[in-house]
Each structure stands twice: as structure tokens, then as C-alpha cells.
Amino acid sequence: MAIQRKANVHILDGNQAAAIAAMMSRVQVIAAYPITPQTPLTEQLSRYVEQGELQAEYVAVESEHSAMAVCTSASLVGARTFTATSSHGLAYMHEMLHWAAGARLPIVLACVNRAIGAPWNVLNDQQDSISQRDTGWIQIYCRNNQEIMDTIIQAYRIAEQVFVPVMVCYDGYILSHTEMPVDVPIQEEVDRYLPSYQPHTVLDPANPKNYNLVTLANPRVGVDGKLCHGYMELRYLLQEALQNSKEVIVKSGKEFNQLFGRDYANVFWEDRNEDAEITIVAMGSLAMEAIVAADMLREQGIKVGVLGLRVFRPFPKSEVVQALRKSKLIVVFDKNISYGSEGATCSEIKSALYGTYINAAIRNFIVGLGGRDIKARELVEATKKAIASLKETVVNPDYPEWICEI
Amino acid sequence: MGTRDCNHICDESSPGIGEAGRTGEWRTLMPVIDDKKCTASKLNKPTCFLCWLYCPEAVITKGIPPLINLEYCKGCGICLQVCPVQAIVMIHEEKIAD
Numbered sequence: 001m002a003i004q005r006k007a008n009v010h011i012l013d014g015n016q017a018a019a020i021a022a023m024m025s026r027v028q029v030i031a032a033y034p035i036t037p038q039t040p041l042t043e044q045l046s047r048y049v050e051q052g053e054l055q056a057e058y059v060a061v062e063s064e065h066s067a068m069a070v071c072t073s074a075s076l077v078g079a080r081t082f083t084a085t086s087s088h089g090l091a092y093m094h095e096m097l098h099w100a101a102g103a104r105l106p107i108v109l110a111c112v113n114r115a116i117g118a119p120w121n122v123l124n125d126q127q128d129s130i131s132q133r134d135t136g137w138i139q140i141y142c143r144n145n146q147e148i149m150d151t152i153i154q155a156y157r158i159a160e161q162v163f164v165p166v167m168v169c170y171d172g173y174i175l176s177h178t179e180m181p182v183d184v185p186i187q188e189e190v191d192r193y194l195p196s197y198q199p200h201t202v203l204d205p206a207n208p209k210n211y212n213l214v215t216l217a218n219p220r221v222g223v224d225g226k227l228c229h230g231y232m233e234l235r236y237l238l239q240e241a242l243q244n245s246k247e248v249i250v251k252s253g254k255e256f257n258q259l260f261g262r263d264y265a266n267v268f269w270e271d272r273n274e275d276a277e278i279t280i281v282a283m284g285s286l287a288m289e290a291i292v293a294a295d296m297l298r299e300q301g302i303k304v305g306v307l308g309l310r311v312f313r314p315f316p317k318s319e320v321v322q323a324l325r326k327s328k329l330i331v332v333f334d335k336n337i338s339y340g341s342e343g344a345t346c347s348e349i350k351s352a353l354y355g356t357y358i359n360a361a362i363r364n365f366i367v368g369l370g371g372r373d374i375k376a377r378e379l380v381e382a383t384k385k386a387i388a389s390l391k392e393t394v395v396n397p398d399y400p401e402w403i404c405e406i
Numbered sequence: 407m408g409t410r411d412c413n414h415i416c417d418e419s420s421p422g423i424g425e426a427g428r429t430g431e432w433r434t435l436m437p438v439i440d441d442k443k444c445t446a447s448k449l450n451k452p453t454c455f456l457c458w459l460y461c462p463e464a465v466i467t468k469g470i471p472p473l474i475n476l477e478y479c480k481g482c483g484i485c486l487q488v489c490p491v492q493a494i495v496m497i498h499e500e501k502i503a504d
């Protein structure tokens with residue numbers, strides 16, 4: 001049962017919520033480079049450090065590549081580490097994202113989702129983090145500012161158990177620069193939830209070790225005579241850690257509820273999905289818009305539910321199948337596109353349903369790229385269009401439709 | 407028995423002889439020190455030992471004469487480059503076999 005506690009509500013934007021969460025997680029090293037719309041978050045953190053409110057080393061680096069390099073080194077020597085970025089910054093970090101995951105370091109990164117050029121655009125979509133899908137990071141998407149605060153705190157608990165870095169993603173401007181009420185936990189509660197970081201390796205001059213040097217494909221016998229992993233075995237272990245992390249994510253969400261009274265024992269959110277014939281799937285703040293769209297459709301007598309994806313990596317296949325088992329039509333809205341194919345979440349849903357008894361029609365719409373406003377009304381229209389298309393054919397089209405004026 | 411028993415979570419190794427495998431198998435050119443030219447051998451006392459210092463595989467002894475462990479010498483030729491009196495030459499492996 002959730003404990004009774006007094007609410008401590010502040011009006012915060014997403015970046016402030018993230019900064020407070022990082023501070024309360026007692027991060028020890030922060031290395032970040034400012035980039036719109038993440039900038040206020042890094043400014044806030046450096047202020048905390050300068051004012052002595054946060055006992056941490058703030059490393060002002062010259063690039064995002066270096067930011068992740070610093071985080072990697074700091075994490076390897078046992079520091080709880082935080083960084084934040086957006087868009088081109090995340091793209092610039094790409095190489096080191098692989099490195100952090102490959103070295104199995106529990107770094108937490110806040111990705112304030114923003115479009116990628118060309119052409120230049122500083123507004124929101126999810127192309128940046130989706131483009132980092134295969135770097136071996138856990139990815140969790142937030143719907144509102146309370147989730148940003150809570151997810152960053154949970155991210156450390158998850159990452160430090162499974163030794164996989166976690167990317168906490170939230171929509172630029174829509175969340176990062178929009179104020180809403182956020183219940184801020186008290187430090188003692190967070191301390192109880194987050195024990196200090198126990199690194200899996202310790203650099204110790206008295207017992208010198210090499211980490212992540214050239215590792216050939218095949219296993220090799222170490223100086224102690226033990227057969228050590230080759231490159232393949234280490235990749236296998238990373239995949240295994242992500243597979244197993246789903247359980248830890250749910251468990252950490254449950255434990256969070258016990259202390260803070262907000263339930264995260266889920267890999268996605270559902271809204272009126274129990275009796276729904278049509279399910280709208282969306283990720284991040286778009287899921288909130290989808291709930292408004294579902295209200296409007298229900299008023300018209302159409303039984304619509306919403307599945308708001310929270311955890312994108314590891315992708316919760318069996319849970320998605322379970323949630324969609326009654327749906328006759330699945331309408332997936334993606335704020336990203338895998339060019340030449342379709343939206344990333346749509347591909348995941350299709351692949352999860354393959355080989356199951358669910359034979360629902362799936363329609364994919366690309367929306368909101370580069371900050372294009374998405375109105376609930378437009379989601380309603382698209383859903384109705386998807387319903388109408390069932391009369392013509394139930395076969396799933398190869399490519400998505402776009403909500404734009406081309 | 408698989409590799410799980412090593413209990414490493416990321417790639418990890420301890421410094422030691424042969425950690426990178428038998429690097430001697432990589433060699434196509436073999437370094438040979440001419441004791442008549444090497445100052446340490448010639449003067450019968452410790453001299454520059456630059457070959458010992460620079461060898462990236464640390465397979466040259468700091469002795470008189472300096473000796474090369476061919477099991478791990480990878481044949482890179484750095485010792486030849488750094489020797490101030492050109493006492494080291496690289497010889498084709500197959501010529502040695504002949």
C-alpha cells in the first residue's frame with residue numbers, strides 16, 4: 001500500500017524538474033554542454049554546484065562528445081554521473097553513447113527531444129533519441145514534468161542494478177519549457193530510495209587492470225588462466241542485461257510507489273483500453289494529447305483507448321501484445337520516422353504482434369516533426385480516417401501517412 | 407564451460423605476459439641485435455637501452471646483451487628505429503627458416 005505523505009507541490013518546467021531530480025539523486029559528476037532546449041537544465045545544475053547546494057564536480061566541456069567521455073571516465077571510477085543534451089548534441093555524442101553502454105556504466109542522460117537538421121530547427125520531435133536506439137541504452141519517455149522528476153530518480157536505481165545507462169527522454173518546449181505542478185520529494189526519501197552507487201569495477205593502482213582494450217572476437221585465456229569473454233560474449237551480455245532490465249524497471253517503479261505514492265510499475269500507460277476496440281499508441285507528451293482525442297472519439301460513441309509508451313528500450317513486446325489483445329484497429333502516431341520504412345514505434349508494435357493471434361489492422365501516422373503543432377482534433381480526424389480505410393482494405397499499408405499539408 | 411565464469415561485466419584484463427595472445431605470431435620481420443654494434447654489449451656495461459625502453463611489447467631485456475623474447479615480439483621494428491648505433495636489423499622470417 002502506498003504510504004501517506006504530504007504533497008510538496010511546486011510549479012516547475014521540465015528542465016527544472018530534471019535539475020532538481022539530478023540534485024536529489026546526489027549526482028557527483030555532471031559533464032554537459034548547453035544546447036537548446038536543454039540549456040536551462042545545465043544552467044540550473046551549474047548554479048546548484050556553484051552555490052554549494054550540490055556537492056558535485058561540474059565539468060564544463062567543449063562538446064557533447066567530451067561530455068559523454070567525461071561521464072564514462074567518472075562513472076568508471078565510481079562517481080554517480082549525469083548529463084543532458086538534445087538533438088545535434090546527442091548525435092555528436094553517438095560514438096560515446098556506444099562506449100558508455102559497452103563499458104556497462106550506469107550513467108543517466110536527460111534527452112530533451114528536439115528535431116535534427118537539415119534544415120535547422122530547434123523545436124520538438126523524437127528523431128534525436130530514436131536515432132540512438134541501437135546504442136545499448138535503456139530509453140524511457142516522459143508524459144509530463146512529474147514523470148521527468150520521478151523517472152530521473154528511478155533511472156539511477158535501474159541503471160545501477162543492471163549496469164546499463166538510461167536515457168530519460170522528454171519533449172522539448174512542450175515539457176522542457178512548460179510549467180506545471182510537480183510534487184517534489186524530500187531528500188531523505190530519495191536517499192532511502194537510492195543507496196550510494198557501487199561500481200562494478202574499481203580503478204585501483206594497487207591492483208592494476210585494463211578495461212575495454214582491444215578485444216578480439218574470440219574468447220581468450222587471461223593471465224589467471226580463466227577463459228575471458230571475447231567481443232561477442234560482451235555484446236551478448238549487454239543484450240541480456242537489457243532483456244532482464246524490464247523486470248528491474250517495473251520493480252523499481254513499484255518500490256518508488258511504496259515510498260512516494262506514485263505508481264510506475266508499468267512499461268506503458270493505458271487509458272480506457274479495457275473495453276476499447278481501437279487503440280491509439282503514442283509516446284511521450286503525445287500520449288496526453290491522445291487521451292484528449294480518445295475523449296472526443298468516445299463522445300461520438302467510438303470505443304477508443306490509449307497506450308502511452310514509456311519504455312522504448314527494452315521494448316516490452318509481451319506486455320504490448322497483452323494490452324492490444326482486444327484491439328481491432330491500432331493507430332500509431334510517431335514523432336519520428338525511419339526513412340524508407342515507417343515510424344519507429346509502429347515497427348516495434350508490428351514486430352511484437354507477429355506470430356500472435358492478434359490480427360488487428362495497424363495504421364501509422366507521422367506527426368509533429370520539427371515542432372509542428374498537433375491538435376487533439378487532428379488525432380481524431382486521423383483515427384477516423386484509419387477507421388474508414390478498413391472498409392477499403394484491412395491490409396496494412398507499407399508506408400505511413402503524414403499529417404502535413406503536402 | 408563458457409566465459410561467464412570469468413565474472414567480468416565489461417572487458418577486463420590484468421597486465422601480464424601474453425595478455426594479448428601470442429603476438430609473436432603476427433611477425434613477418436624479425437629484429438636481430440648485432441652484439442658487435444650494440445654499445446651495451448661492446449662496452450660490457452649498461453648503456454642506452456633505448457630498445458628496452460621503447461619496445462611496445464616490453465619484450466627486450468635490459469641485459470648485456472639485450473635479449474628479445476620472440477614468442478611475443480610482434481616485429482614492429484620500433485627497436486630498429488630507436489637504436490642510436492643501428493645495431494638492430496629486421497630480417498624476413500622465411501630467410502631465417504632457410
Ligand code: SF4
Nearest residue numbers: 444445455456457489
Ligand atoms: S638501443 Fe641499440 S645500442 Fe642501445 S641497448 Fe639497444 S641495441 Fe644496444
Ligand code: SF4
Nearest residue numbers: 461479480482483485
Ligand atoms: S620493438 Fe617491436 S620488433 Fe623490436 S623487439 Fe619490440 S616488438 Fe619486437
